Amino acid sequence: MPEGHTLHRLARLHQRRFAGKPVEVSSPQGRFAASASLVDGRVLERAEAHGKHLFHVYGPDATVHVHLGLWGTFAELPLPVTTPVGQVRMRLVGPTHLADLRGPTRCEVLTDDEVAAVRARLGPDPLRRDADPARGFARISRSRVPIAVLLLDQTVLAGVGNVYRAEVLFRHGVHPLTPGNRIDSALWDLLWADLVLLMREGVRVGRIDTVRPEHLPEATGRPPRQDRHGGEVYVYRRTGQPCLICGTPVAASELSGRNLYWCSTCQPE
């Protein structure tokens, strides 16, 4: 689940459910208990996301910072309060709903200065209005590192994960090993605009869909994708299956410890 769109969707949801009201914050599992007591019962001022980071702002002295990592999830339930199931790191209880956080890589209370330090390390986020894509291009155009690695570097761009990386490179016919300094500014503008489009749609529908209408199962007669992550994609986790455009089996390898997927015909070196 957790690429940037997931966090922005959660921020939006938490803003609606909890902001402006006192919230009960607890840690049924216990690992967040001491920090939860710092914000328990206070009014949640606002929820916002930057890249894959979620912030629950209670005041200048206390913002809950959540990073879901690979496995983290937030589950929302309507009241009444029920017994927590599984390992619930943080539970928020508001006037109408509760939210249970499981498996985050990060869940901590920070001061405004500490939040600023976290955010200072993040590159422009295609889902934020205040994002400056030129900052991302400045890094990319100076680097010989493969574009596939740069896109996942959160100090270059914030919020892009393995699915959006694979899909945006496919949609623009860019080979993943292309060095950053071979990406010209016109191509960068296209990649950025496409990330904005795809990720906004991801926030809207709650899953990652990147396939153009003419290549969808309904248009081509192929069976829809059955995958835990749910959306329709061109190459992500489609190793060995025919490319939706040219039929070449989708290639896969590992790069910097992450799975990489591409079409060797549509994305030539």
Place this chain on the structure above:
DNA sequence: GATCTATGTAGAT
């Protein structure tokens, strides 16, 4: 029941 895997990142080597 055991094992594998994942949309992520930090820190050690």
Place this chain on the structure above:
DNA sequence: TCTACCTAGATCG
């Protein structure tokens, strides 16, 4: 480049 870490669902035997 490696390892550790957080969790739950899918798959294997």
